[in-house]
Amino acid sequence: MEIRFDFGDDHGRVLVEVVPNADPVAVGKSERELGVPVCTASVEFSASGFRPALFDAPSRWRSGAVQWRAHSFLTIGPWNVDRQESSR
Secondary structure, eight states: OEEEEEETTEEEEEEEEEEEOSOGGGGTOOGGGTTOEEEEEEEEESSSSOOOEEEEOOOOSSSSOOOOOOOOOOOOOOOOHHHHHHTO
């Protein structure tokens, strides 16, 4: 999934992928989490600065069908253009 966003004259997008966990041990889970969804998201932004990322590999405590819902929020703090320009 791709989510586009704008902040002033700067543009970006969040790239989200949800796939079955093929190797739960590699992400610190037990074998019983095999196939449970793993979510990764990365941010591309035209302005210089940090590129936030998200990773979530939930666990389930019981067998059988599980309905999984995750919420995440992309926020931005005060944007001081003068300070950004002077630090270059």
